[in-house]
Amino acid sequence: MSADEELAKDLGLLSAIAIGIGTMIGAGIFVLPGTAVARAGPLAALTFVIGGVTALFTALSASELGTAMPKSGGAYFYINRALGPLFGSISGWERVIESNS
Incomplete structure (x- = not known):
């Protein structure tokens, strides 16, 4: 890829719908903690920390790959x-x- 080339920066209808649905599903993070605490008690906080660290490593790896290639x-x-x-x-x-x- 030369310095003059850029990736396309456009979204179609299907992409916009997918983003909207993903956002609605992702909003479950505001509803599910109550259920998690009811089932796991105080350990629910630890599970969210472990999930957050895992997501952080995944995001950092993906951003590094995206920047390199x-x-x-x-x-x-x-x-x-x-x-x-x-x-x-x-x-x-x-x-x-x-x-x-």
């Missing part, structure tokens, strides 16, 4: 580049199946 394709591109086309294809199909279930 600024191409569209996400995890498929990174896996394809690191492990080869077989594992890239497997991860690509996994994403398709995951998004349709």
